[in-house]
Amino acid sequence: xxxxxxxxxxxxxxxxxxxxxxxxxxxxxxxxxxxxxxxxxxxxxxxxxxxxxxxxxxxxxxxxxxxxxxxxxxxxxxxxxxxxxxxxxxxxxxxxxxxxxxxxxxxxxxxxxxxxxxxxxxxxxxxxxxxxxxxxxxxxxxxxxxxxxxxxxxxxxxxxxxxxxxxxxxxxxxxxxxxxxxxxxxxxxxxxxxxxxxxxxxxxxxxxxxxxxxxxxxxxxxxxxxxxxxxxxxxxxxxxxxxxxxxxxxxxxxxxxxxxxxxxxxxxxxxxxxxxxxxxxxxxxxxxxxxxxxxxxxxxxxxxxxxxxxxxxxxxxxxxxxxxxx
Amino acid sequence: xxxxxxxxxxxxxxxxxxxxxxxxxxxxxxxxxxxxxxxxxxxxxxxxxxxxxxxxxxxxxxxxxxxxxxxxxxxxxxxxxxxxxxxxxxxxxxxxxxxxxxxxxxxxxxxxxxxxxxxxxxxxxxxxxxxxxxxxxxxxxxxxxxxxxxxxxxxxxxxxxxxxxxxxxxxxxxxxxxxxxxxxxxxxxxxxxxxxxxxxxxxxxxxxxxxxxxxxxxxxxxxxxxxxxxxxxxxxxxxxxxxxxxxxxxxxxxxxxxxxxxxxxxxxxxxxxxxxxxxxxxxxxxxxxxxxxxxxxxxxxxxxxxxxxxxxxxxxxxx
Numbered sequence: 001x002x003x004x005x006x007x008x009x010x011x012x013x014x015x016x017x018x019x020x021x022x023x024x025x026x027x028x029x030x031x032x033x034x035x036x037x038x039x040x041x042x043x044x045x046x047x048x049x050x051x052x053x054x055x056x057x058x059x060x061x062x063x064x065x066x067x068x069x070x071x072x073x074x075x076x077x078x079x080x081x082x083x084x085x086x087x088x089x090x091x092x093x094x095x096x097x098x099x100x101x102x103x104x105x106x107x108x109x110x111x112x113x114x115x116x117x118x119x120x121x122x123x124x125x126x127x128x129x130x131x132x133x134x135x136x137x138x139x140x141x142x143x144x145x146x147x148x149x150x151x152x153x154x155x156x157x158x159x160x161x162x163x164x165x166x167x168x169x170x171x172x173x174x175x176x177x178x179x180x181x182x183x184x185x186x187x188x189x190x191x192x193x194x195x196x197x198x199x200x201x202x203x204x205x206x207x208x209x210x211x212x213x214x215x216x217x218x219x220x221x222x223x224x225x226x227x228x229x230x231x232x233x234x235x236x237x238x239x240x241x242x243x244x245x246x247x248x249x250x251x252x253x254x255x256x257x258x259x260x261x262x263x264x265x266x267x268x269x270x271x272x273x274x275x276x277x278x279x280x281x282x283x284x285x286x287x288x289x290x291x292x293x294x295x296x297x298x299x300x301x302x303x304x305x306x307x308x309x310x311x312x313x314x315x316x317x318x319x320x321x322x323x324x325x326x
Numbered sequence: 327x328x329x330x331x332x333x334x335x336x337x338x339x340x341x342x343x344x345x346x347x348x349x350x351x352x353x354x355x356x357x358x359x360x361x362x363x364x365x366x367x368x369x370x371x372x373x374x375x376x377x378x379x380x381x382x383x384x385x386x387x388x389x390x391x392x393x394x395x396x397x398x399x400x401x402x403x404x405x406x407x408x409x410x411x412x413x414x415x416x417x418x419x420x421x422x423x424x425x426x427x428x429x430x431x432x433x434x435x436x437x438x439x440x441x442x443x444x445x446x447x448x449x450x451x452x453x454x455x456x457x458x459x460x461x462x463x464x465x466x467x468x469x470x471x472x473x474x475x476x477x478x479x480x481x482x483x484x485x486x487x488x489x490x491x492x493x494x495x496x497x498x499x500x501x502x503x504x505x506x507x508x509x510x511x512x513x514x515x516x517x518x519x520x521x522x523x524x525x526x527x528x529x530x531x532x533x534x535x536x537x538x539x540x541x542x543x544x545x546x547x548x549x550x551x552x553x554x555x556x557x558x559x560x561x562x563x564x565x566x567x568x569x570x571x572x573x574x575x576x577x578x579x580x581x582x583x584x585x586x587x588x589x590x591x592x593x594x595x596x597x598x599x600x601x602x603x604x605x606x607x608x609x610x611x612x613x614x615x616x617x618x619x620x621x622x623x624x625x626x627x628x629x630x631x632x633x634x635x636x637x638x639x640x641x642x643x644x645x
Contacts, residue, residue, distance in 0.1 A: 015475055026491065140627040142577045144584045145619045148604055152616075156608060163608075259483040266585055267604075281490040281587050289490055300479055 008308055012301045017068075019297035023290035024067045071294060077287035081280070086291045090273060095175050096166055097272035100264070101257045103188055104195035108257075109250065112200040116207025117239060123212065131204070138201035143260050147194040147267035154190060162187050164269040195264045199253045206249050210242035244311065251307035255300045357639045367631035374625050378433040387424040404613050417613040420606060425613060428599055429621050435595040436622070439509055440576040444568050446514030447575075451521025452557070452564060458522065459529025460552045470526065473519045481516035482578055488512035489587050502590045509588055513578050520567055528560035566640060569633035573626045580622055596622045 070076070076086040119128040155163035167187030170180040178184025214220065215238055223233045262274030269275065273292065280288035349355060358364055377384065404417045416425040458469040476484065489512045493501055501508065532538060533556060541551045582588035583597030584604075591598060596618050603614030 018475075026494070136630065137623075137627065140573070140577075140630050141623055142580055142584075142626075144581055145600065145623065148600070148607065148615055148619065152607060152612060156612075256480045259480040262486070263482075263581055263585065278585055278587070281486070281493060284490075284494040286494060289494070293487065296483065297479075 004312070005309070008305055012305050015301055016294075016297060020068055020071060020294060021064065023293045024064055026286055026290045026293070076291040076294075079280075079285055079288050081283050081285045081288075086287045089276060089288065090291060090295065091174055092176075093271060093273045093276050095177060096270060097258070097261055097265070097274060099178060100188070100191055100195060100270060100272060101254070101261055103192035104199065104257050104261075105254055107192060107196040108199040108203055108253070111196075112203030113207055113246070115200075116204040117211060117234070119204065120208040120211025120215070121234060132208075135201040135204055138197050139205075141197070143194060143198060143263045144267050146197055147190070147264060150190045150194055151267070161190050163190070166271060191264050191268045191270055194267065195257060195260060198260065199257060202253065203246070203250065207242060207246055210245055211238055214238045214241050247310050248307055251303050251310070255303050258296065258299055354639045357635070361635065364631060364635045367628040367635075370624060370628040371632060374433060374621075374628070375437065377430050378437050381427075381430040381434050384430075387427040404617075416617045417611075419603065419614050420611075425617050428594065429596070429618050432594050432596045432599045432618060433621060433625070435506075435589060435593060436576055436579060436597070436625075439506065439513065439579045439589075439595065440572050442510040443513035443517070443575045443579070444572050446510055447517040447571065448521055448564060448568055450514065451518035452525050452561075454518070455522035455525030456529055456552055456557060456560075459526035460533055460548065460556065462530075466526070469522065473522055477519050481513075481574070482581060484516040485509075485512040485578055485582060486585075486587065488515060489582060493587070502592070505589050506593065509579060509582065512582075513575050516578070517571055517575065520571070521564060524563050524567060525560050528563065529556055532556050532559050562640060566633065566637045569629065569636055573629040573633060576622070576626055576629070596625075 074087050076090070078084065079086050079089060082089065115131055119131050122128050151163045154161045162183075165187060166178045167183035167185075168181040169176040169178050169184055171177075178188055220233060220238060223237050228236075258274075261270075261272060262278060264270065265272045265275040266278050273295070276288060277292045279285070280292070358368075382388075416429070418424055419428065454469050454473075458466040489508060492504075492508045492512075496504065529552075538551060538555060541555050579588060579595060580597030580600070583595050584601045586601065589595050589598050591602065594602070599618040600615050600622070603611075603616075603618065606614050
């Protein structure tokens, strides 16, 4: 177990270093950072002074080590476009993205899993067929189009919900939350529905497929033969054994939610990190791009690590298998 | 001589006919003929393909010809609603361009990027998968480790990053010119992993079979065995994944274009059209967004249905 955790941690570390290296190369070799920071008017002497001050004359390795050190201390440089420290910009935008992703993940899981169980159990029912058709359309609908359609109906035609922004937010320390005002909740509805739909359909189809697979196995037949109630068989035996793939996919999907938040945030002009990143790409604001890269990689590495460790907790076979192997 | 060629032609013809009828009676066709949804999906896909690839000939207006644009035709609603013109069935955009024609040309761009990026992903993925599976050892672990790491990031994010990187490396004008190529490479590189993994798995099964051993015994060089003998036997699943990937690639392209990091407005794809139309949603001019959107969804849905069917039809386990 410990060997496994250590190996996984090392692997994550290597990935993070690789991503940091890409971000570092981006930062240093794309365009001229001195030119980007000082503009066209600076004299050669000023540029040389700045170059020396930033340590750009040092060796490659030393620069990279310093970059990693800075990142670890939360210093990500200064945005070219906005002239503000990137760390501050990110901290300001982080709550918006996290609250949106959290709502979407909760919605996707709390609707997707029950629907998957239902359609898996009542395979030939009319409702199941209906849900399946809907889910296929859901997979084929690009996220941004769902957002546009929702805006068209609920904001433009009906005028019920706001179409952009976070509404009124309350500041708690450095964290700004939309959970505490009616306005904030209203603003959350359309973006989180948009963001969750794709994941919802995916989770539903996955749970359905796994349920159907598990229900065919002998131990389910045996459980029924023992006279257990349907509820005990379906949820205690069947659902429990579908959880491993569901955990994997859900874990990876949380990452996908963060990625697709870029799209949703752009459609709804949600002031989150994704929106910041898209604006940065359009004007080639490299510090923001590289910071986002590092941050997203970090989130993904953590998620993957947690998923792998959860395997261990959920599947006793893995523990026994490894124990016997050693 | 002359009589021989005359014989050969009907002979070829008969053989082609024979092959065709065998294909018609095959299991795959049987499952195709039995499923009305799949037939509809096939027909819709074909209509879209034809409309897109012959857009220059059959589109009612040439949207790239500025001379034909008339601002008095700007922002007309669809033909069936009040104020619409029969000349512009799905209405016009703010410049007076026919929406239907724009969709046809946009579909051409979307399909081009879709096919090209899948072809690119297949090439890279199959090559690396073949090498990893056939050579094995350290090469295999390096390739598959990279694949594992990449697989844990969503393709759209990778495509976005590659696109952003090239954007920062190339000057603006050059990037706009190369946007299509950049997009194809970005989406292709984001999707190669699945092909590599599938091919590698298949190759590892195939390479221990007798025909490969026989080829090795008679002294054929390894690259020749891998390409001429192993490769044809592992391509079946690649076709299925490629179909499903086509739908994914089209969605990815549309999303990137919608975000404004894909194709420039001078070369609009369906995603670009939706993005431009989105600016007019609040003034009630919904047709500029909705029609390209519906076209995109129908295309992706049909391709997805075909992919699902192909997967089931080619899977011997399900028969």
